[in-house]
Amino acid sequence: MGNVREQTGPRRIWARAALTADGWVEDVAIGIDSEGRISEVVPGAAPEAERRGVILPAPxxxxxxxxxxxxxxxxxxxxxxxxxxxxxxxxxxxxxxxxxxxxxxxxxxxxxxxxxxxxxxxxxxxxxxxxxxxxxxxxxxxxxxxxxxxxxxxxxxxxxxxxxxxxxxxxxxxxxxxxxxxxxxxxxxxxxxxxxxxxxxxxxxxxxxxxxxxxxxxxxxxxxxxxxxxxxxxxxxxxxxxxxxxxxxxxxxxxxxxxxxxxxxxxxxxxxxxxxxxxxxxxxxxxxxxxxxxxxxxxxxxxxxxxxxxxxxxxxxxxxxxxxxxxxxxxxxxxxxxxxxxxxxxxxxxxxxxxxxxxxxxxxxxxxxxxxxxxxxxxxGRGAGSIAVGEWADLLALDTAHPDMEGRRGDTVIDSFIFAGGSGIVTDVWSAGRHVVSEGRHRGREGIVSRYRATLARLGEVL
CATH class of the missing domain: 3.20.20.140 (Metal-dependent hydrolases)
Incomplete structure (x- = not known):
């Protein structure tokens, strides 16, 4: 995956809806600065090149x-x-x-x-x-x-x-x-x-x-x-x-x-x-x-x-x-x-x-x-937890095209994610602005899984 510092902004992400510190906002642009903090949250923004369905603060x-x-x-x-x-x-x-x-x-x-x-x-x-x-x-x-x-x-x-x-x-x-x-x-x-x-x-x-x-x-x-x-x-x-x-x-x-x-x-x-x-x-x-x-x-x-x-x-x-x-x-x-x-x-x-x-x-x-x-x-001890200017850009995006998300808006988006859907609805994750998950997969998945498999094989049956 390379040095994690290389994955940080600046960038702007546009979402059809986002749960911000002020509640649900539609057509929102979220700016991320070069340090990985949220630099702006702009409701009613025109779509940007980097578009997502729904964005939530990533816990x-x-x-x-x-x-x-x-x-x-x-x-x-x-x-x-x-x-x-x-x-x-x-x-x-x-x-x-x-x-x-x-x-x-x-x-x-x-x-x-x-x-x-x-x-x-x-x-x-x-x-x-x-x-x-x-x-x-x-x-x-x-x-x-x-x-x-x-x-x-x-x-x-x-x-x-x-x-x-x-x-x-x-x-x-x-x-x-x-x-x-x-x-x-x-x-x-x-x-x-x-x-x-x-x-x-x-x-x-x-x-x-x-x-x-x-x-x-x-x-x-x-x-x-x-x-x-x-x-x-x-x-x-x-x-x-x-x-x-x-x-x-x-x-x-x-x-x-x-x-x-x-x-x-x-x-x-x-x-x-x-x-x-x-x-x-x-x-x-x-x-x-x-x-x-x-x-x-x-x-x-x-x-x-x-x-x-x-x-x-x-x-x-x-x-x-x-x-x-x-x-x-x-x-x-x-x-x-x-x-x-x-x-x-x-x-x-x-x-x-x-x-x-x-x-x-x-x-x-x-x-x-x-x-x-x-x-x-x-x-x-992390300055995050909500989508607000100055917070670390810890964000997750949900797939609004998923069947369990059909027609969902507002709080029912989160209810459907938790009680009907699952992790497969997560498409993207940013950690302090580092875009580490895309299309549901971690960018270094293949190598990480390979080393984990080798570790389990070496440990063998221990219980």
Missing amino acids: ANLHSHAFQRAMAGLTERRGPDPRDTFWTWRRLMFRFLDRLTPEDVEAIAAFVQMEMLEAGFACNTEFHYLHHQPGGAPYARIAEMSERIVAAAAETGIGLTLLPVLYEQGGCDGRELAPGQVRFGNDPERFARLHEAAGAALAALPADARLGVAPHSLRAVTPGGLAAAVALVAGAPVHMHLAEQVAEVEEVLAAYGARPVEWLLDHADVGPEWCLIHCTQMEPPETLALAATGAVAGLCPITESSLGDGIFDGVRFLGAGGRFGIGSDSNIRISLCEEFRTLEYSQRLRDRSRAALATPDRSTGRRIFEDAARGGAQAA
């Missing part, structure tokens, strides 16, 4: 563990226990990752990022915790695995927010890391060096790349480690797994005398820079308290369904003004529209309702899409 994927993509389809059998659980899947994941080399991680990450772009995501927020060699010894370049994620982003052209993960212990009791966890482990001092080196690697990417931090979870970091990690990134994204599983809630409650959300809000200055992932095990007062912080709830509905995590209380959280975004997490299935659909349908199934997340002035699809685009950009 950021706010939570991904890239390497887990290569596990998709390999963990759908019962474990040794009568009742299969998240913890059985976790043990299988540890066995798998012990085989991965830096070259494997780069090939898998490029494939994942390509699929994200083709699905309509413009940014990959990588919650990156696979740091060291098998056995736990650091690589000669301590941030080698972070460098591989950066190299994949340089190839694919996706926007990247890199979140090196601090992982200190095997549980709230301070026990040693298990064999499957040693590739993640760092104390705060070594982690600070790794984090600095990861930031240096990001300098090779365009200006929209961001560096944040991810204290893994209350189980995996000490209170002191949490504070040290947050101190590394004043004003930058802070992400953390929180209240995903019943067993996790019980462990934190036993160790700290409070449930995870309650403890974190009492002991950390949680605000708009924070993104708390999953939060599927919250009591109503916790849901309201989290919404009031301005932090983003990072929802991964496909993975949460796959692992049996539970259902996020979206109706209550959004009703209280809470902010959310969408991530693909385990990457078992990378589909923007299916994540949205799964979120909405989970609310309907729980409450026996319809149009659970719609509002009087916005349809279900539009509300989910708009709020997730804004929340995802916030979580990624």
Whole structure:
């Protein structure tokens, strides 16, 4: 595909309709400057040479563990226990990752990022915790695995927010890391060096790349480690797994005398820079308290369904003004529209309702899409999330000639994309002005797929 910098504007794109920061606009010209930012949004414009049907803001994927993509389809059998659980899947994941080399991680990450772009995501927020060699010894370049994620982003052209993960212990009791966890482990001092080196690697990417931090979870970091990690990134994204599983809630409650959300809000200055992932095990007062912080709830509905995590209380959280975004997490299935659909349908199934997340002035699809685009950009620390002058030009175009789009206008365009169509309706994606998907295909697809196939063939049957 070549250097991603070469794919940036200036350019003008004309669309029959676009969902802008001011709502739906018809016959709109969108200008992109040489840095990849939106320079103008002109309604009622004459058609330009570069024409599309409908253009939407392309959301950021706010939570991904890239390497887990290569596990998709390999963990759908019962474990040794009568009742299969998240913890059985976790043990299988540890066995798998012990085989991965830096070259494997780069090939898998490029494939994942390509699929994200083709699905309509413009940014990959990588919650990156696979740091060291098998056995736990650091690589000669301590941030080698972070460098591989950066190299994949340089190839694919996706926007990247890199979140090196601090992982200190095997549980709230301070026990040693298990064999499957040693590739993640760092104390705060070594982690600070790794984090600095990861930031240096990001300098090779365009200006929209961001560096944040991810204290893994209350189980995996000490209170002191949490504070040290947050101190590394004043004003930058802070992400953390929180209240995903019943067993996790019980462990934190036993160790700290409070449930995870309650403890974190009492002991950390949680605000708009924070993104708390999953939060599927919250009591109503916790849901309201989290919404009031301005932090983003990072929802991964496909993975949460796959692992049996539970259902996020979206109706209550959004009703209280809470902010959310969408991530693909385990990457078992990378589909923007299916994540949205799964979120909405989970609310309907729980409450026996319809149009659970719609509002009087916005349809279900539009509300989910708009709020997730804004929340995802916030979580990624990315000046994007809407079509407005000065924002990064993160855009996606839909095929209005598709049968499911026949006669659709306004909010029903998004409803049809999410609930009737699918990723095949996405024709183009621009990430900070880089035109990386055209006619539904990533421009570097052939080479990326070839390397991914070779990686899977080398890994063989590991589970």
